[in-house]
Amino acid sequence: xxxxxxxxxxxxxxxRAEIMASTIPEELKVLYLMANATELMSTQAFIxxxxxxxxxxxxxxxxxxxxxxxxxxxxxxMATHHFFERIDPQIQNATFFAxxxxxxxxxxxxxxxxxNGDTSEICRLVLLYVDRTARNNDGFAKxxxxxRQMPSSGLLKDEDIAKYKMKDFK
Numbered sequence: 001x002x003x004x005x006x007x008x009x010x011x012x013x014x015x016r017a018e019i020m021a022s023t024i025p026e027e028l029k030v031l032y033l034m035a036n037a038t039e040l041m042s043t044q045a046f047i048x049x050x051x052x053x054x055x056x057x058x059x060x061x062x063x064x065x066x067x068x069x070x071x072x073x074x075x076x077x078m079a080t081h082h083f084f085e086r087i088d089p090q091i092q093n094a095t096f097f098a099x100x101x102x103x104x105x106x107x108x109x110x111x112x113x114x115x116n117g118d119t120s121e122i123c124r125l126v127l128l129y130v131d132r133t134a135r136n137n138d139g140f141a142k143x144x145x146x147x148r149q150m151p152s153s154g155l156l157k158d159e160d161i162a163k164y165k166m167k168d169f170k
Contacts, residue, residue, distance in 0.1 A: 026155040032091055033115070037122040039083045046076050091115060 007017065053059070096107035133139030152158075154165045 021043070023028050023156050023160050025158060029094075029114070030156075032087065033118055035083065035087050036091060036119040038128070039080065039087075040119055041123055042076060042079065046073070 021127060092107075096109065098108055098111060098113035100107055123128065129140075133143060
């Protein structure tokens with residue numbers, strides 16, 4: 001092996017070690033949870049929307065008056081395609097297939113179900129938060145105060161979370 005290849009491999013190991021020692025993997029997990037939650041909520045909203053139109057005798061794909069809905073449907077289909085082509089495999093590899101060896105026929109169902117349970121919690125949390133704090137300037141402060149009073153699990157640092165304050169957003 002060339003010296004350049006050895007240096008590159010060592011740099012790669014150092015990069016991976018630094019990333020693994022940081023909170024970046026947990027922040028990425030939250031990103032995947034939010035993507036999964038967005039897909040779940042989008043699918044549910046779309047199904048509900050189609051049902052309302054169907055109850056009134058409209059088939060979304062066949063009505064010229066519903067071009068906005070038709071365009072929305074196309075975008076949802078595109079987003080769903082990209083989600084299942086690019087994001088869902090990452091989720092499955094990090095949960096169901098994590099640590100799986102090629103000769104195994106079963107995956108880690110508990111990890112996959114746990115991730116999807118976390119996804120549902122994110123959906124419920126966001127919906128509850130919006131419902132309870134919309135048009136209520138004190139509501140968000142109460143929610144954040146309650147959450148801050150709970151002990152940290154140590155997955156993320158306060159500065160990781162604080163960077164998402166609007167005034168501090170970078």
